[in-house]
Amino acid sequence: MYLFVFMMPSEHTFAAYKIMMKKILLVLMLIPFFGIAQKHSISGYIKDANNGEELIGATIFVEETKGGVATNVYGYYSLELPAGNYNLVFSFLGKNPERKQVELNADLKMDIELKDNSVSLETVEITAEKKDQNITSSEISTQKLEIKQIKQLPAFLGEVDVLKTIQLLPGVQSAGDGNTGFFVRGGSQDQNLILLDEAPVYNASHLFNFFSVFNPDAVKDLTLYKGGIPSRYGGRLSSVLDIRMKDGNSKQFSSSGGIGLISSRLTLEGPLVKDKSSFLITGRRTYADLFLRLSNDDAINQNKLYFYDLNTKLNYKINDKNRLFLSGYFGRDVTGFSDIFGFDWGNATGTLRWNHLFSDKIFSNFSLIYTNYTFKIEGDVGPAQFTWNSLLNDVGFKGDFTFYANSNNTFRWGIQSTYHNFDPGKITAKLEGAFENVTELSENDGLEHGIYLSNEQKLNDKLLLIYGGRLSAFQNIGPDNIYSYDKSDPLFYRVTDTTTIAKNEIYKTYFGFEPRFSLRYTLNKSSSVKASYNRIFQYIQQVQSSLSVAPFDVWFLANNNIPPQIVDQIAAGYFKNLFDNQLETSVEVYYKYIQNQTDIVDNADILGNELFDGQLRVGNGWSYGAEFLAKKQAGLFTGWVAYTWSKTERVIDEINGGKKYYAPYDIRNNLTVASTYQITERVNFGGNFIYSTGRAYTLPVGKYNYNGTSIPLFADRNSNRLPDYHRLDLSVTIDGKTRSTTDRRRIENSWNISVFNVYGRKNPFSVSFAEDQENPGQSKSTMFYLPGPIPSVTWNFRF
Amino acid sequence: MKKFSIIFLALVALLSGCQDDIDLELKDDQSGIMVVEAFLRNISTREAIKLTRTTSYYDSEPEELVTGALVTITEDNGSPFQLKESTNPDSLGYYIKPANFSMKIGSAYTLTISIDDEIYTAVSELKPIPNIDSMEVFYNDIQFLFASEFVPIAPGDTIYDINITYTELPQKGDVYLFKYYVNDTLASFYPRDFVYFDDEFLNGEVTGSVQQFPKIQADYGDKITIEMLSISPELATFYEVLFNQTDLSGNLFASSPPANVPTNISNGARGNFQVSQPTYKSTIFKPLFQE
Structure with a gap:
């Protein structure tokens, strides 16, 4: 209110306004400096004693002040304390905590290694240290998963898959049985930002979504942000899935791998230069196609259907202040039918990062990021030929800074710029001697920029605030074709005019201001409340015709016809730990509103269509819900139970007659259970159970005949429901005997047996409506589903 | 895109898993909606348009024919020409364009169907x-x-x-x-x-x-x-x-x-009206x- 008064435009009041601003700044930033005597910093890296991997999110607790910090994604921490004697406790889930006594009279560097805590059956040791990270951190709507835990849960066809595990979290819904596609809080799949070592992954699936591109052996840590998305992330509305690759064992050379029903994995890692450099290389290939070749049937044995991927990482420690990381991913899917038809696609990403410490308190990282996605379809049947090559490239730069100013303030700022080059490609269809039809889909280029600043401020023992914002900008660059549409028929837009944009011409610029805010208020030692608000702009989207993303679903940039999407999300939660932090529980509610939500028009024709933007309609969407989670992380029995109630709706003038309708992935109730139970020292059971009410679908309300064809008459879009979804998966992991070799190396091996969909529930992925061909005149509904149960077995080793 | 789509069908057959008939509970039955099948060629033979109504989705009854409608065709702003209902008991619901009714290239034709106080119209141009x-x-x-x-x-x-x-x-x-x-x-x-x-x-x-x-x-x-x-x-x-x-x-x-398959008929009817050379x-x- 004061601000409003002072903002009257006169010189006198402008001065007053400036004074006011200064006061506000003082209040926010200087108060924490009051009464501070001499202070020193303690900083360093926390690592895994087994392999030297830096631990992400490990905590440092100061017993005297009851305060603490956590390590960043590079395992670095920094905190500031007045001179004196302290007891520090370094801890990480699944590791024995380390207690260190320090006498602080100068800045201190302290690298710590944590050892595994082995679960012993006889004495269930529950470490009594603070495990209340979920209570004290400001993070809301954020889920971290341990790769170790993911590996113990049942896996579809024996392939451990991080994307399928996150579908078991509250607020996350699956695109279908065995499908890696996921939807977060009523957001579409293209609203998920999936990062692999900071490089965005555009199509995270292998084999038509049955598997994800993330080889579990290369993954160190993953964090899913569903709300309260930090300022350093931008560009996607609904979630950020930040996946970090392992750095490679810096202690000794080791290899690990697995042999499964459909694929094999092998990882090699080790030090290159002692204490300076280590590497990791891990590969995976499926071999279903090798079995196909054994078939006597020519229609089968000439088929190709496999994928492979390769993750590599190299790090080099120049000195205490400078480190370099180089990470790469390359994966391909290859499908083919004899030599007449081939369909290949895949991602390649590369990141070069430089960590630099300007001082113990200023941590910085600079990244060069490259990502590439391509697909190729080729058909060759005698004189008839068909080819389609498509590619997408991103080249980006990023600089991130963290300033651990003092024990109450951590500032983060950074800058990011990405060049997008989307070339949906050229489609050639030709019949020798008859015709050649070439459809050249126009290239889509753009620049996306972002700068951000935020501060994490501890106002007092109870209240923690994070406030800041991001300024984003987007520019379309030629060459491009801009289409104007005649929109008189809302169902079918027809092109009236084409404007050709010259190469390198910037023809459209969008700006976005994205405030971000979170707070945590501690109620007592075991409970807290948290709240957050975020606004995000999304400048690139994917046109999708079905719930399941297809490899050829085209990504495109915001343009004159399709404006950027904007989300405002508020989320609030209550967090309570029970039984001495053994059981973490939380309730979160969220509401999000999406401006410029797009959806495809009825009967959209998207495949290889140059005029795809005429197939989309723009409106608004919203989603709200409540998420309940109970999670047990320690002990013999671990896992979680999650229940989500949510509702996702849209209003788009040209769709459904302008009436409100449900998003195709709208699911009202969703219950998931994921658990593992260590039954003996060697045997571990895992189980997943999912129950959700049917998702929104368009069902027929009648039929009619036209020209001898029976046509279904449909009700309003997504106004009906598919049957309820439920499924149980079970697994058992049996550790083999551990053998020690002479040089004290250990050979470990384990068997994993999984059964997907134990009781063979037929969960429809889609339903079709057509005339019964065996019984003309009679219409029927046919569902497509993944049959079950599907058993699998995998053997894993490490030595 | 029809031919283009066919390229992917083999993949789909392989990957869509199994299929099974499913009994879904279908609500909001919308039977009884007017359906117009009208493709009139400009030739000197008899042509007919057919009027039916939608039925329940799982209905196996023969289609419901619409008899007793008043059907006219109007050229540009001319006067309406009535298409008489067939009297043949085997072709009820058909309304006949006589062999001698000819149309003009470039003219727009309006089809008007009235029955039970409901009027359905559609316009189509005869193109060369x-x-x-x-x-x-x-x-x-x-x-x-x-x-x-x-x-x-x-x-x-x-x-x-x-x-x-x-x-x-x-x-x-x-x-x-x-x-x-x-x-x-x-x-x-x-x-x-x-x-x-x-x-x-x-x-x-x-x-x-x-x-x-x-x-x-x-x-x-x-x-x-x-x-x-x-x-x-x-x-x-x-x-x-x-x-x-x-x-x-x-x-x-x-x-x-x-x-829904689009329609050019007004008043919520389904189907299509087209005049063609x-x-x-x-x-x-x-x-x-x-x-």
């Missing part, structure tokens, strides 16, 4: 058609390896190509529909068998066009006739959508989500090389 200059029919030895119940092509099926040439008309927005006859009997009956051409990329050019008709049942010596009809772009879309929503329904990659060319089907 070029002459077919030449025609050839030959056997195409492409062996299709993809089998799918969605597409009327089975492995080993042969295809016959009907190759015609004509000069595309100068104005933009022309769409031609092709049907063929074997010994004067219509052989492409279902919309999935229709082939159409639009002039988006080849406006006004001399066009050599290969029209592939799968599953022609013809022998050497048969008379093959091609019928080329002028239609609106909307009707081409209508056929394409109809194919997507029926033959490709539920297909994971190739189809769009369930949605046909042109014909015939040839005798003979081997390319004398054996």
Whole structure:
């Protein structure tokens, strides 16, 4: 209110306004400096004693002040304390905590290694240290998963898959049985930002979504942000899935791998230069196609259907202040039918990062990021030929800074710029001697920029605030074709005019201001409340015709016809730990509103269509819900139970007659259970159970005949429901005997047996409506589903 | 995109897992809605439009025919001409355009149907058609390896190509529909068998066009006739959508989500009204090389 008064435009009041601003700044930033005597910093890296991997999110607790910090994604921490004697406790889930006594009279560097805590059956040791990270951190709507835990849960066809595990979290819904596609809080799949070592992954699936591109052996840590998305992330509305690759064992050379029903994995890692450099290389290939070749049937044995991927990482420690990381991913899917038809696609990403410490308190990282996605379809049947090559490239730069100013303030700022080059490609269809039809889909280029600043401020023992914002900008660059549409028929837009944009011409610029805010208020030692608000702009989207993303679903940039999407999300939660932090529980509610939500028009024709933007309609969407989670992380029995109630709706003038309708992935109730139970020292059971009410679908309300064809008459879009979804998966992991070799190396091996969909529930992925061909005149509904149960077995080793 | 979609069907068959009939509880039954099937050619034979009503989805009863409607056709701003209902008990629900009713190229025709205080209207323009200059029919030895119940092509099926040439008309927005006859009997009956051409990329050019008709049942010596009809772009879309929503329904990659096939009839009715100018060319089907 004061601000409003002072903002009257006169010189006198402008001065007053400036004074006011200064006061506000003082209040926010200087108060924490009051009464501070001499202070020193303690900083360093926390690592895994087994392999030297830096631990992400490990905590440092100061017993005297009851305060603490956590390590960043590079395992670095920094905190500031007045001179004196302290007891520090370094801890990480699944590791024995380390207690260190320090006498602080100068800045201190302290690298710590944590050892595994082995679960012993006889004495269930529950470490009594603070495990209340979920209570004290400001993070809301954020889920971290341990790769170790993911590996113990049942896996579809024996392939451990991080994307399928996150579908078991509250607020996350699956695109279908065995499908890696996921939807977060009523957001579409293209609203998920999936990062692999900071490089965005555009199509995270292998084999038509049955598997994800993330080889579990290369993954160190993953964090899913569903709300309260930090300022350093931008560009996607609904979630950020930040996946970090392992750095490679810096202690000794080791290899690990697995042999499964459909694929094999092998990882090699080790030090290159002692204490300076280590590497990791891990590969995976499926071999279903090798079995196909054994078939006597020519229609089968000439088929190709496999994928492979390769993750590599190299790090080099120049000195205490400078480190370099180089990470790469390359994966391909290859499908083919004899030599007449081939369909290949895949991602390649590369990141070069430089960590630099300007001082113990200023941590910085600079990244060069490259990502590439391509697909190729080729058909060759005698004189008839068909080819389609498509590619997408991103080249980006990023600089991130963290300033651990003092024990109450951590500032983060950074800058990011990405060049997008989307070339949906050229489609050639030709019949020798008859015709050649070439459809050249126009290239889509753009620049996306972002700068951000935020501060994490501890106002007092109870209240923690994070406030800041991001300024984003987007520019379309030629060459491009801009289409104007005649929109008189809302169902079918027809092109009236084409404007050709010259190469390198910037023809459209969008700006976005994205405030971000979170707070945590501690109620007592075991409970807290948290709240957050975020606004995000999304400048690139994917046109999708079905719930399941297809490899050829085209990504495109915001343009004159399709404006950027904007989300405002508020989320609030209550967090309570029970039984001495053994059981973490939380309730979160969220509401999000999406401006410029797009959806495809009825009967959209998207495949290889140059005029795809005429197939989309723009409106608004919203989603709200409540998420309940109970999670047990320690002990013999671990896992979680999650229940989500949510509702996702849209209003788009040209769709459904302008009436409100449900998003195709709208699911009202969703219950998931994921658990593992260590039954003996060697045997571990895992189980997943999912129950959700049917998702929104368009069902027929009648039929009619036209020209001898029976046509279904449909009700309003997504106004009906598919049957309820439920499924149980079970697994058992049996550790083999551990053998020690002479040089004290250990050979470990384990068997994993999984059964997907134990009781063979037929969960429809889609339903079709057509005339019964065996019984003309009679219409029927046919569902497509993944049959079950599907058993699998995998053997894993490490030595 | 029809041909394009077919490329993916083999993949779909492989990846969509299993299929099973499912009994879904269908709410909000909307039977009894007017359905108009009106494709009137400008030729000197009797043509009919057919009026029916929608039925419940799982109904196996024969379609419900609409009798007693008043059906008229009006040229531009002229006076209405009534299409009389057939008196033949075998063709109830059909309303007849007499052989001597002729239409004018470039005129717009309004179809008006009134029954039980409800009035349904639709407008269609009679567009011109070029002459077919030449025609050839030959056997195409492409062996299709993809089998799918969605597409009327089975492995080993042969295809016959009907190759015609004509000069595309100068104005933009022309769409031609092709049907063929074997010994004067219509052989492409279902919309999935229709082939159409639009002039988006080849406006006004001399066009050599290969029209592939799968599953022609013809022998050497048969008379093959091609019928080329002028239609609106909307009707081409209508056929394409109809194919997507029926033959490709539920297909994971190739189809769009369930949605109603569009209509140009007012007042909530389904179906389509089109007036069309046909042109014909015939040839005798003979081997390319004398054996």
